[in-house]
Amino acid sequence: MSELTDLTAAAAAERIRAREIAPAELFEAYRARAAANDLNAYTWVADAPPPDDGSAQAPLAGVPVAVKDLFCTEGVPSQSGSKILEGYRPPYTATVVAKLAQAGAPLLGKTNQDEFAMGSSNENSGFGPVLNPWDRSRVPGGSSGGSAAAVAAGLAPWAIGTDTGGSIRQPAALCGIVGLKPTYGACSRYGMIAFASSLDQAGPLTRDVTDAALILRHTIGRDRHDSTSLEFPGEIALPQAEDLKGIRLGVPEELTGAEGGIEPGVHENYNAIIALAEGLGATVEPCRLEHAPHALSAYYLIAPAEASANLARFDGVRYGLRVDGDADLITMYSRTRNAGFGPEVKRRIMLGTYALSSGYYDAYYGTAQKVRTKIAEDFHTAFERFDFIVTPTSPWTAFELGSKTADPLAMYLNDFMTVPMSLAGIPAISIPSGLSEGLPVGFQLAGPAFSESRLLDAAYALERAIGFDGSEARG
């Protein structure tokens, strides 16, 4: 029998159902690896398997899940990667985490992330950077870097993260795993420590497409605690497509051309996957997304604007850090926030406050929301002719720690090909598509709202044809 931690989550669930392994045995195998990890992927690891509550009979069979730090988990540290929430143990659990537990996937640990999910390298965490298991001198991507590194390195069978502008897809690409951002509203945001509420969405980070479908199946649905959550039309089917016959793929020149600055190795891989898709029966044609190159600018107005409002709650009064203010309230506020927030969070709060200020509101925030309308319209038009839009997930493979920290704008360009889908609220998946100079490359497919089952099917057919082997990262 192969190592327990080499199994995909679905395969491990099969073994449990066949009574070949016990849930507690699987939990302990991962718990021990997670606790001993030297990637800084976790901020907290469970100290024992949960009591046997019959989860082996539940749909997810007791296969434990790693959860991004920003999901509130009752009695367990939930810090969103920030010193301002160091040691905070919330009194309730996020809906998505509760749904997974109910379906038989107990909490294995909390994973490191960029502070308040702001970042593309995990270097903005208040608890230190996460290392990429493929090359420890490199970043795992971000902001769900801990979740991605944990799954890639075999420190978790699967994980959940959140994606605001690429924070599931980009780290999945850089770590050689699958990452899915669902349609906005598909999963409840209740209990997710908010970054940008009109963009934040929870989703799976997994070894393969089937595992992603399984997590999605058990996390979607309307939640009375989140008025933006939606009743998902239909069920999430387990993917089974063997080819791409009749599937029309659109290649957006605006994103895949020179402006995105795509590395040659990534571009070469992208072209190879396109050829592979054609071999599987897909038709591939260029498509227009005229406003997509402006998505990054619109995003860096909308997301900071929403963040500046959401982060106003961290004021040293109800929970988290407080720094003494010489008996003055305003001094206490400003000292607490100055000590508790890291530089990227401060940068975005200032940018967002500026974009929302009187006299600049129309010129910045208002304009950005109009651009957002145009970006969504472009996708809508494109989906009249195409089933999916395909791009590389990230312009480059995992980069060296520290190589982009001096220039925020260079860091933001990580998200050039993932942000347009976020602004349009549509689902997109990144699958590992090969290696470039020994480092994983991701291939992104995006579909219309609520097309997740079809999207997973197409990704599954490609996954089988690519035959990516991620075992090297598990050591």
Add this chain to the structure above:
Amino acid sequence: MATELSHVLDHIEKIRELDLEGVPPTSHVIDVVNALRADEPEPSLPREVILAAAPERINDGFGVPTPGAA
């Protein structure tokens, strides 16, 4: 940080070159009309549980320094 922010703003400024005359701003990205739910009371978290996380507690409330003391 001021230089970095100016650099970012210069990049963002590019969207102001677009012709967006008559384009409605996005209010919600997925087409939904209204989000209503039944007005059913349910228990809140107990006061003790909430106050347990407070940096400073005074009786049954959150303690804060006096506004405008300085």
